[in-house]
Amino acid sequence: MSVKRFVIIGNGPAANHAAKALREKSSESRITIFSKDPFRSYSAHLLPDFIAGLIKEEDLYNRSYAHYNEMDMNLRLGQRVVSVDFSKRNVILDHKEVVQFDGLIVATGGKPRIPEQFQLFQDIMLTLKTPLDARMWVEKLRNVESVLIIGGDLTSLSLTKALLKLDKRVKFILNEDSFWPVPLNEEIYRAVTDRLEQRGVEIVHCQRIRRITQLEENLLEVETDREILETGVLGAFFGLVPDVGFLARTGLDIDRGILVDEFLKTRFANVYAAGDCAQVYHPALRDYWVSIGHENATALGRIAALNLAGSHFEVRVEPENILEVGGVKVNTSWWTEF
């Protein structure tokens, strides 16, 4: 039997755990990991610590280059897959390279979500998903004293802590359109804002933002329905959306993420999806759900790989998982309403 060629798109926790499981099950196979980002696998939850200066950038990365050599995996960073041809079983990269595969796992994760009304201002808003974003924050924070955060996802709360450590003045607009783990009801709104205010964050209460104007390189003016604010930098935190746009024309079933069954299989043979980019069918719910968090991603990555290697594991992630968000316990069963 010829050596199998496995391709993994993505380099986050799901992708790396998938790669590891594939290698365990198939020592002879060729495993290629594509990542559009030019950096190694990193611990996203440490990005705020890096911004706060508590750790060095090197500490963000959780796998060495040597690891991939030792595991005989071809890690290809900074190389973007732009399409997949499932009939020819190949992926196409943006530099026109065509790579054949026998098995494919899509684990591209998510990307920052910017609501439609803010997309016009995307270039002047900072997000925080990658080390590159974190570097931009570090660079920007050298020259500004005030930060306005719009949104309210998990990352924004961690970042806020980091900003306070740096003695920055932080204003926060908790937006109901934020990709909050639960619907933003009055109770949660009050609990979170109280906690933020206790820590010195100024909560800006408003219904909507009317205008954002860049006055100078490090000075923005934001007009809400109640007041006009000035800030040095503007952060947009509305959660993540599955990063699957490049697959839209490939014939895969995509709602927001890639639709997979409870075994993480897509409609194409030997093609799986795992992690934040997948919407997994839940037989009990009779609906699809999207996982979040590192633990879920690693579990899904592993299951996808094992199934690609011939196993038949069903995803068993309990929707009652509880997360603690800035000291507030929230239920992640939100995905059923996704």
Next chain:
Amino acid sequence: MPEVDFTVEVCGMAGDGTIAAGGLINEAMSHGGFSVLGFDSYPAEIRGFGRCVTNSRIGSNEIVALGEKTHALISLNDEQSRSRTPSLAEHSLVFFDSNPPAYVPEDSSLLSVLPPGAQVFGIPFGALAVGASGASRGRNLTALGGFAAVTGVDPNLFRKVIRDKFKSKGDRLVDINVKSFDAGYEYALEKFSDRLKKIFSKIETGHDPQKVMLSGNQAIGMAAIDAGLKLYFGYPITPATPIMEYLAKYLPEHGGQVVQMEDEISSIGAVLGSFYAGARSMTATSGPGFALMTELITHGVMAEIPAVILDAQRGGPATGLPTKTEQSDLHAAVFGGPGDSARIVIAPTNVEECYHFVIRSFQLAEKYQTPVIVLTDFFLHNRVENRPLIRATEGQAASWNVFPDEAFKDHYQRYADTPSGISPRALPGMQGFNFIATGLEHTEKGSPDYSPENHTKMSEKRHRKLRYSLKDLEKPAEFFASDHLDVGVIGWGSTFGSVLEAVEKSRKNGFKVGALKVTSIFPYHSETIGAFMAKSKRVLVPELNYEGQLANLIAHLDSKPVERLNFVTGTPIPPSAIQNRIEELLEVEAQ
């Protein structure tokens, strides 16, 4: 000030403008005040395709050897560039065409074989060049633009050298080539704004107008002209041919002529004839051609006719490895040929010495009336360096001919046995003197005489002359001199740069190591070399040959065995290999 020691390679197919791009990098960085050592390699086969690679090591301090690890690879042809990946440094920068004309399968792709830490910079070289100039030919310049933007090279350095390169072809060509460069520069500046490395922009350097960017070939050609060369005779052979090409272009402007002969035998014959008549001439060849010349070289020894022969060594034996470097002609240069035919052999170690040694070779040949062999190699010929070059004045290049005194007119003996062994030489046309050039053993007058007494006497006379020549031959130069050394490394030819770098690094590691540069290969300064060997606990001779040819020559000068480090890889010895061997010897010594 942070130090820079950065190696960049350009790799492509013949026709991609690879060598031109590498040359522009060398020129631009040299103009920016950096020390540069560049080396090109290309296929041996004479045809319109094949892999071309340029390697440029760029430093804020003086560079004496090639870089071992590539910090930036500019790929003009991905399939060819795949071969360059083993030498990539960790986190190397890789520039490639992100929009090739056709889809590329994985097994032809450069990116599929890169180490995981490589940082890739995809730039649509061809498309940008078309946009800038209307044609894709400028894609090598677009690539340079991307390289300059990411590494922080002042773009004006490149713009200047591009203008200089194309100015003879008209303003339009200058304009479109600068535009192609700018297109890549602007694209990379914007596209990779968050990944710009600024490696060179942190360095403050100044242009040193005394530094001249020269290849070994150019230095040899310039030296020949500055020495007043009248005639060059040669037959094409890699890697010596560029000397003939250089002289064919420039020698006529200085009143000389280049004659392509039917083979190497006729070339050396013509050189001997010219010198016999009093005109400076030379030939350059490589191992196979040198082998053909040996009989007539010994004719020069016996007849005591000057000759300058440049042997540009390449991989051998036989046709061997035409475009690879080696130092395996030493035995042939020193001993090749019938009889006891001792001759002078000198070996420069860098481009600057190529210039000075060639000028000196004419003078030595004239004074000692014997063939002088300048032993170079492919690496020395094809590498470029930017070092200060002070060109010889007419006086410094003046003839060293030893003419007979008028007083001897009536009893002139062409082969007079003098204390130095040098017999004053009359040239044809000098009235009252006889002119003899005989390959037969002869008396002082030049008459054939095969008697045991005469052959013994004249053999001794010719060898005495050679020994006497030592006073005009450069003594070995000691680096990091010390009374006692744990390891003494003796280097010659193009390998010496690697020796010097290895020794310097070992010394920085705290080891008591020194280097000796031997440029006078034969006759050699046995006392100096012997003293260096005697004061070294271990003696190491790294060479680019299998047999250890210099080591064989000098091993008898000290009782301890000579350690050898021999490479026949066809490429220069990496300094790290020498350093490792030094430190291995030190470990053994410590046990």
